[in-house]
Amino acid sequence: MVKYLFIALIGLTVSSTTAFAQNTADHSGHDKDHGEHSGHDHSSDDHSHDHSGHDMDHSEHDHDNDDHGGMDHGHDHPMDLPGEHGMLHHDHDHTDHHAHGEHHHHGDGHIMDHEGTHIMGQNFDKLPSSCSSISEDIEITVRAGRKYAKKFPGTAFAFDQQEWRVKPCSRITWNFVNEDKVRHQFMMHGLPRYLYPLGMFHLENTGPRTVTGTMIVPAADETYLVHCDIAQHMEKGMKAQLVVGKGGENLPSIPGLTPYVLNDIYEAEDLPKVSDKTGTGGKNVKPITQQITDFFNDNVPVSSLALIGLLFGFICAPLFARMVALRKKEASNTR
Amino acid sequence: MPIRYFMAILAFCGIFTTTNAQASLKLPATIKVDPAALEFEPMCDPKIPASWRKAQVIEGVQIEASEQCSPDNPYLIAAVVKGTNNISMNTLMETGLSPDAVIKTDDIDGDGDPDRITIKLEVIELNGRTPDFEGLVPQFEIAPGITPGAWVFAPKTSGMSTENFESLRANYLLRLPSPVIRVEVGDIVQIVVENTHYFPHTIHLHGVDHPFSHHEYNGGKYGNDGVPQFSELDLMPGQRRVYEFQARQPGTMFYHCHVQTHTHLAMGLAGMIIIEENRPNNWLQTLNVGGGKVRHPSVAVKEHYDQEYDLHYHAMDKELTQIIQKYNDPRLIAREMNRRYDMTDSTEDYFTLNGLSFPYTLRESMIIAEPDQKIKLRMLNSGGELVAIHTHGHHATITHYDGTEHNPMAWITRDVFDMAPAQRLDLLLDTTNDGLHSYGEGAWLFHDHREKGITTDGMSEGGSMSMIAYKSYLDEVGMPIAAHGTDLSIYFTKEYYQRKLPIWQHMDEAGFLGPPGVRSGFNPETKATMINLLGGFIAGILIYLLITRRQNASAAMASIAAKIKGLKGGKANG
Numbered sequence: 001m002v003k004y005l006f007i008a009l010i011g012l013t014v015s016s017t018t019a020f021a022q023n024t025a026d027h028s029g030h031d032k033d034h035g036e037h038s039g040h041d042h043s044s045d046d047h048s049h050d051h052s053g054h055d056m057d058h059s060e061h062d063h064d065n066d067d068h069g070g071m072d073h074g075h076d077h078p079m080d081l082p083g084e085h086g087m088l089h090h091d092h093d094h095t096d097h098h099a100h101g102e103h104h105h106h107g108d109g110h111i112m113d114h115e116g117t118h119i120m121g122q123n124f125d126k127l128p129s130s131c132s133s134i135s136e137d138i139e140i141t142v143r144a145g146r147k148y149a150k151k152f153p154g155t156a157f158a159f160d161q162q163e164w165r166v167k168p169c170s171r172i173t174w175n176f177v178n179e180d181k182v183r184h185q186f187m188m189h190g191l192p193r194y195l196y197p198l199g200m201f202h203l204e205n206t207g208p209r210t211v212t213g214t215m216i217v218p219a220a221d222e223t224y225l226v227h228c229d230i231a232q233h234m235e236k237g238m239k240a241q242l243v244v245g246k247g248g249e250n251l252p253s254i255p256g257l258t259p260y261v262l263n264d265i266y267e268a269e270d271l272p273k274v275s276d277k278t279g280t281g282g283k284n285v286k287p288i289t290q291q292i293t294d295f296f297n298d299n300v301p302v303s304s305l306a307l308i309g310l311l312f313g314f315i316c317a318p319l320f321a322r323m324v325a326l327r328k329k330e331a332s333n334t335r
Numbered sequence: 336m337p338i339r340y341f342m343a344i345l346a347f348c349g350i351f352t353t354t355n356a357q358a359s360l361k362l363p364a365t366i367k368v369d370p371a372a373l374e375f376e377p378m379c380d381p382k383i384p385a386s387w388r389k390a391q392v393i394e395g396v397q398i399e400a401s402e403q404c405s406p407d408n409p410y411l412i413a414a415v416v417k418g419t420n421n422i423s424m425n426t427l428m429e430t431g432l433s434p435d436a437v438i439k440t441d442d443i444d445g446d447g448d449p450d451r452i453t454i455k456l457e458v459i460e461l462n463g464r465t466p467d468f469e470g471l472v473p474q475f476e477i478a479p480g481i482t483p484g485a486w487v488f489a490p491k492t493s494g495m496s497t498e499n500f501e502s503l504r505a506n507y508l509l510r511l512p513s514p515v516i517r518v519e520v521g522d523i524v525q526i527v528v529e530n531t532h533y534f535p536h537t538i539h540l541h542g543v544d545h546p547f548s549h550h551e552y553n554g555g556k557y558g559n560d561g562v563p564q565f566s567e568l569d570l571m572p573g574q575r576r577v578y579e580f581q582a583r584q585p586g587t588m589f590y591h592c593h594v595q596t597h598t599h600l601a602m603g604l605a606g607m608i609i610i611e612e613n614r615p616n617n618w619l620q621t622l623n624v625g626g627g628k629v630r631h632p633s634v635a636v637k638e639h640y641d642q643e644y645d646l647h648y649h650a651m652d653k654e655l656t657q658i659i660q661k662y663n664d665p666r667l668i669a670r671e672m673n674r675r676y677d678m679t680d681s682t683e684d685y686f687t688l689n690g691l692s693f694p695y696t697l698r699e700s701m702i703i704a705e706p707d708q709k710i711k712l713r714m715l716n717s718g719g720e721l722v723a724i725h726t727h728g729h730h731a732t733i734t735h736y737d738g739t740e741h742n743p744m745a746w747i748t749r750d751v752f753d754m755a756p757a758q759r760l761d762l763l764l765d766t767t768n769d770g771l772h773s774y775g776e777g778a779w780l781f782h783d784h785r786e787k788g789i790t791t792d793g794m795s796e797g798g799s800m801s802m803i804a805y806k807s808y809l810d811e812v813g814m815p816i817a818a819h820g821t822d823l824s825i826y827f828t829k830e831y832y833q834r835k836l837p838i839w840q841h842m843d844e845a846g847f848l849g850p851p852g853v854r855s856g857f858n859p860e861t862k863a864t865m866i867n868l869l870g871g872f873i874a875g876i877l878i879y880l881l882i883t884r885r886q887n888a889s890a891a892m893a894s895i896a897a898k899i900k901g902l903k904g905g906k907a908n909g
C-alpha cells in the first residue's frame with residue numbers, strides 16, 4: 001500500500017515539475033528575448049558596418065530618379081491594372097486625373113499627389129544643431145503589408161522589419177513599399193521640431209506603390225517610434241523603432257521585439273480534432289508517452305496551485321523532519 | 336447572587352434597545368452634490384469655428400446656413416460636391432480627405448453635372464483597444480464619457496486617425512454613423528472599399544438598383560451584392576474591391592456590411608445611400624458625414640422643399656461593443672464575436688441618431704425650422720428592433736416607404752413613425768401653424784417612443800432624442816432655449832451618465848428627493864451580526880469554564896441540588 005502511495009507521489013511530482021518546467025521555459029524565452037536586446041545594444045558599435053537591419057537592394061526602386069519627391073504617378077497606377085477599374089470604366093481615359101495630379105508642395109517639406117501619396121517632414125540638407133556634418137548616407141527599404149504579419153501570431157499588419165539601427169547624424173533615404181491595396185503609413189515621431197513640423201517624418205501611400213523620402217537624424221542616442229497611424233494598424237502589429245546610435249529606451253509592443261504592456265489572456269478551447277474521431281479503438285494506436293500524458297492530464301490536477309503546494313511542501317519538509325527529531329529527543333530525554 | 340447577574344443582563348438589553356430606538360428616530364440627511372465637483376464640458380465643441388454656421392460659397396458651391404453649434408465643415412461640403420479631384424489644394428487641406436476620396440468626371444449626358452462618381456471608403460475602428468495603455472483609440476464619444484467600440488465605413492482620409500499626435504480623439508471624419516452617400520439616377524457609381532480593418536468586410540447595397548454580378552469585372556469571379564455565401568468572397572484586410580451600379584430608380588436606400596451581418600451591422604457598418612432624381616446641373620453633396628442637415632440639397636429636393644435632413648437611427652449592445660475593448664488579438668476578437676457572442680440573448684443599450692446620443696444630438700442633429708416651411712426628412716432604422724419616432728408639436732406626412740413613393744392620394748399624416756429594422760421613411764414636415772401640421776413655434780422634442788430609446792444604457796435623458804427647434808428658440812451658439820430658462824449643462828457631464836448625479840437636485844432646495852447619507856448607529860444587519868458574535872463569544876467562554884472547572888461546577892451543581900433538596904426537605908419538613 002505504502003509502495004503505491006509512493007509511486008503516486010512520484011507521479012505527481014514529475015507531472016507538476018513538467019508544468020513547472022513549461023512555465024519556466026516560457027519565462028526563459030522571454031528572458032532570452034531581453035538578452036538578445038541587450039546583446040544588440042552592446043554590439044551597436046560594430047553594427048554600423050554590418051547593416052543587417054538594412055535593405056540595401058537598390059534594384060527594388062520603382063521611382064523615377066529625376067522625381068526628387070519620389071512619387072510615381074503614371075506607371076504604378078493601381079487604377080490602370082486591368083480589371084481593377086471595373087466594367088463601366090473600360091474606355092475611360094485617366095488623363096484628366098493626371099492633368100490634375102501634379103504634386104503639390106506646401107512648404108515644410110510637405111508634398112502630396114492626387115492619390116494621397118504623402119511626404120511630410122522631408123529634409124535633405126538641414127543639419128540638426130547637434131550634428132556638425134552628415135555621418136553617412138544610407139538608403140533603407142521598408143515594406144509594409146498584411147503578409148509581414150504572418151510570422152507574428154495575433155497581429156494583422158506589419159512592416160518587414162521591426163527595428164533599424166543607424167549612426168547618429170546619418171542622412172536616411174527611406175523607400176516605403178506598401179504591398180497592400182489600402183493606405184499605410186511610415187510615421188516617425190519625436191524628431192526635433194525646429195526641423196520637422198510637429199516632430200514628424202511621414203510617408204504615406206495606397207499600395208501597391210513606393211514612396212521615397214529623405215531625413216537626417218540628430219546626434220543624440222535615441223529610439224524613435226515608427227508606426228502606421230491608421231486606426232488599429234499600430235495596435236495590430238504595424239509598429240517598429242529606429243535606433244540612433246546606442247538608442248534610448250525600447251518602445252513597448254513591437255511584434256517579436258518587445259512585450260505588450262497589456263496582455264490578452266489565452267485559454268484552451270475544446271475544438272474538434274482528428275484524434276477524437278479515431279478514438280482509442282481506432283487503428284492509430286497512441287504512442288505510450290501520449291497515453292501517459294493523457295493519464296496525468298485526466299487524473300492528476302496540475303495547476304499553479306499544485307505547484308505552490310509543492311513548493312510549500314518542500315520548504316516545510318525539513319521543519320517536519322526537525323519536529324520529529326525533537327520529539328524523539330524529548331522522548332529519549334524523558335526516558 | 337443569581338439576582339445580581341439577572342439584573343446586569345436586563346440593564347445591558349435596556350441600553351441596547353434604547354440606542355436602536357434613537358437611530359431610527361434620526362434618519363440620515365440628504366447629500367447635495369456640489370456642481371464644482373463635476374466636469375462640465377462646453378455645450379458646443381469649441382474647436383468648431385462659428386464661421387462654419389453661415390451660408391457661404393466655397394469653390395463656387397452654394398452652402399446653406401446651419402444654425403446648430405456643430406455644423407458640417409463647409410470645405411468638406413464643397414469638396415464632396417465638386418469632387419476632391421476638382422478643388423484647390425487649399426480647400427482639400429481644410430477637409431482632411433484623401434485627394435482621391437470622391438472623384439467626379441465625365442458629363443456623359445451633357446446636362447452640366449459629372450456622371451462618373453468614384454467614392455472611396457475605408458473601414459475604421461473607433462474606441463478600440465491598445466496593448467500600450469488602458470484607454471481607447473481613436474476615441475469617439477456618443478455622449479459624455481460614453482465610448483462604445485464601433486466600426487464604420489469612413490471616407491478615405493489622409494494623415495492621422497486622431498486629431499493630432501497628443502490627442503486620442505478621432506479625426507472628425509472618422510465617426511459614427513457610416514457617411515450618407517448621395518448620387519443621381521443614371522450616375523455611373525463606383526464605391527471602392529479599401530479594407531483597412533483587421534476583419535473581412537463587404538458592402539451590400541440594400542434597395543439600390545445594382546446588378547447581381549458584373550461579369551466583365553474580375554473575370555466574373557465576384558458578384559456585386561456583398562453576400563459572401565452567394566455573390567462574392569469576403570474582402571480580406573489589406574484588399575480593395577469596387578462595387579458598381581447605375582441606378583434607374585431614385586429613393587432613400589441603405590448600405591451595410593454583409594459579413595457576419597448580425598454583429599458587423601450592429602457594430603456600425605451601416606449607412607444611408609440616397610439616389611436622387613436626375614436633373615440638369617445637379618451637383619450633389621456626395622457625402623453627408625455625420626448625417627443631419629444637407630447643406631447643398633439636390634435640384635429635385637429644392638423643387639419641393641425648403642430644407643432637407645438625413646436622420647439615421649441606430650442601436651448597439653454594450654456587451655458586443657465591449658468585445659473589441661477587451662481583447663487586442665484579432666483571433667480572440669473573432670472567437671468572441673463569431674462564436675461566443677449570442678445575439679439572441681442580447682439587449683440594445685445605446686440608441687443613436689446620426690451616430691450620437693442626447694445631449695450631443697443637440698449639437699448637430701436638430702431640425703432647425705422656421706414657420707411655413709416644407710422640410711424633407713429621410714429616416715433609416717439600422718438598429719435591431721422597431722423604433723417609433725414621435726414628433727412633438729407636429730404631424731408629419733409619409734411620402735415614401737423604403738425609397739418608393741407612396742400614392743400621394745393615400746399619404747398618411749401622423750405623429751408616430753414606426754420603422755422596422757432596415758426600413759426607410761421619407762417624411763414631409765410642414766411647419767404651417769394650423770393645429771394639425773404644427774402647433775406653432777417652440778423647442779419641440781422628437782424622440783423614439785419606446786422609452787428605452789430615450790436612455791443611454793438605461794440612463795435617461797439620453798438615447799436618440801433630438802429637437803425640432805424653431806430659430807426663435809435658439810440661443811446665439813445654436814442650443815435650444817428652454818422655456819424655464821435653466822440650462823442643459825448637467826447633461827454635458829460624464830457624471831450624469833455614470834449615474835452619479837441626482838436628477839431633481841437643481842429644483843429641490845429642501846432635498847426631499849436627493850440621495851440620503853449613511854445612517855448613524857448600527858443597521859439591523861450589523862446588529863444581528865454583533866449579537867451572534869457576542870452570543871458565540873459568551874457561549875465559548877462558558878464552555879471553556881465548564882470544561883476547566885468541571886469539578887467546581889459539579890460541586891456547585893451538587894450544592895444547588897442539595898439546596899433544592901434541602902428546600903424541598905425543609906418544605907416537606909415544614
